[in-house]
Amino acid sequence: MHLDHQDGFPERHTYSAAAPVRGDGTRRALRIGLGGPVGTGKTATVAALCRVLREEFSIAVVTNDIYTREDAEFLRREAVLPTERIVAVETGACPHTAIRDDISANLEAVEDLEESVGPLDLVLVESGGDNLTATFSKGLVDAQIFVIDTAGGDDIPRKGGPGVTTADLLVVNKTDLAPYVGVDLDGMARDAKAQRGELPVAFTALKQPDGVKPVADWVRAQLTHWTTATA
Amino acid sequence: MTRAALLVLADGRFPAGGHAHSGGAEPAVRAGRVTDSTSLETFCRGRLHTAGLVAAGLAAAAAAGHDPLALDEAADARTPVPALRSTARKLGRQMMRAARASWPSAALDALAAARPRGAHQPVVLGLAARSAGLTPLDAAYAVAYENISGPATAVVRLLSLDPFDATAVLARLATDVDRVAAAATRAADRIPAEGYDALPAASAPLLDITAEAHAAWPVRLFAS
Numbered sequence: 001m002h003l004d005h006q007d008g009f010p011e012r013h014t015y016s017a018a019a020p021v022r023g024d025g026t027r028r029a030l031r032i033g034l035g036g037p038v039g040t041g042k043t044a045t046v047a048a049l050c051r052v053l054r055e056e057f058s059i060a061v062v063t064n065d066i067y068t069r070e071d072a073e074f075l076r077r078e079a080v081l082p083t084e085r086i087v088a089v090e091t092g093a094c095p096h097t098a099i100r101d102d103i104s105a106n107l108e109a110v111e112d113l114e115e116s117v118g119p120l121d122l123v124l125v126e127s128g129g130d131n132l133t134a135t136f137s138k139g140l141v142d143a144q145i146f147v148i149d150t151a152g153g154d155d156i157p158r159k160g161g162p163g164v165t166t167a168d169l170l171v172v173n174k175t176d177l178a179p180y181v182g183v184d185l186d187g188m189a190r191d192a193k194a195q196r197g198e199l200p201v202a203f204t205a206l207k208q209p210d211g212v213k214p215v216a217d218w219v220r221a222q223l224t225h226w227t228t229a230t231a
Numbered sequence: 232m233t234r235a236a237l238l239v240l241a242d243g244r245f246p247a248g249g250h251a252h253s254g255g256a257e258p259a260v261r262a263g264r265v266t267d268s269t270s271l272e273t274f275c276r277g278r279l280h281t282a283g284l285v286a287a288g289l290a291a292a293a294a295a296g297h298d299p300l301a302l303d304e305a306a307d308a309r310t311p312v313p314a315l316r317s318t319a320r321k322l323g324r325q326m327m328r329a330a331r332a333s334w335p336s337a338a339l340d341a342l343a344a345a346r347p348r349g350a351h352q353p354v355v356l357g358l359a360a361r362s363a364g365l366t367p368l369d370a371a372y373a374v375a376y377e378n379i380s381g382p383a384t385a386v387v388r389l390l391s392l393d394p395f396d397a398t399a400v401l402a403r404l405a406t407d408v409d410r411v412a413a414a415a416t417r418a419a420d421r422i423p424a425e426g427y428d429a430l431p432a433a434s435a436p437l438l439d440i441t442a443e444a445h446a447a448w449p450v451r452l453f454a455s
Contacts, residue, residue: 107328
């Protein structure tokens with residue numbers, strides 16, 4: 001086992017959250033944040049990821065609702081994971097504060113989950129719906145997914161903003177609605193490419209069978225990289 | 232020491248979780264007791280001279296180097312309702328994380344190890360102040376100010392109150408903060424002669440009652 005701080009930070013550029021190895025020498029879970037505007041399908045993406053990946057990996061979820069515990073309750077009701085693997089953090093009306101400026105409550109939620117139901121392979125940290133500038137702190141997550149949808153209009157990728165331009169994966173959800181809302185998916189893809197360069201974009205229609213596959217495949221690749229890089 | 236450390240510790244952006252808490256302002260707004268800047272000032276003054284004084288005394292004592300575990304018990308004794316005990320420990324744990332990153336010390340490590348789920352927040356803050364080389368009076372100031380700045384910020388969000396009016400409330404309460412910080416520090420000074428019972432034990436029963444009720448609300452903006 002190698003500890004990344006012993007030989008010149010080779011992993012720090014990729015994995016910038018807290019140290020990848022816990023105090024007892026075991027590898028901690030990979031943490032992936034999901035952000036994006038209200039109603040684009042963040043919770044639905046989390047639910048679908050849990051359903052697809054839960055047989056392969058040990059997973060837990062932290063939600064950051066704005067004023068309710070609805071997202072956590074939705075996930076529990078859908079039984080995507082055992083209830084003790086889903087924790088809600090209260091954000092005082094500002095989810096972006098809790099995922100970026102003051103991450104202490106989220107870090108404690110993640111660490112508590114590792115302690116109570118661990119060992120975990122993957123923790124999904126979902127932000128409450130917020131604006132196009134809401135991004136996760138690198139002290140909280142190792143990688144982040146930004147979820148937008150076609151119903152929000154095809155100009156969102158062109159407008160950019162930190163979420164669209166810097167997220168490790170941009171998800172454009174509800175592609176099945178594109179014809180009904182007059183959205184040009186090729187144009188969205190071109191605009192996203194212009195804003196994001198080589199960073200990946202996944203087009204999804206979560207209502208369709210296995211609609212989450214492009215996102216799940218990306219998460220699997222992250223997990224493979226995480227386990228080999230910190231093995 | 233550097234006095235500037237006090238500015239870091241007392242900054243509302245210090246990442247120790249305070250932003251998610253209203254200090255009892257949310258239930259007071261819902262009940263119609265806080266409706267404007269005048270009633271906000273009344274609320275803050277009451278909170279400052281009760282819960283604020285108690286918290287400032289604990290912080291001053293911790294900053295003076297008194298046993299943090301004994302102070303943690305003293306805090307429990309002065310916090311009768313479970314909802315506020317739980318909030319104080321949650322915030323204490325978050326304060327501990329921020330404090331250890333900012334002013335690492337063996338004393339903070341020892342308290343974190345003894346209370347992994349969190350000690351009462353004012354005790355942790357006082358120990359953080361000590362680790363930063365600040366005085367007991369400094370710690371009392373930080374706690375007293377936070378005690379009213381938290382609710383004032385929350386009420387700006389809850390009532391869409393004019394933020395200039397809310398800040399003016401804090402400015403008008405400045406001499407009250409002076410008095411509370413000084414009284415809290417004097418009480419901590421008496422611990423060697425009189426024991427921990429010298430610390431203030433004022434209470435605000437309505438804050439206790441509404442905190443317990445608020446913790447059971449299904450829909451709320453703030454965690455407390």
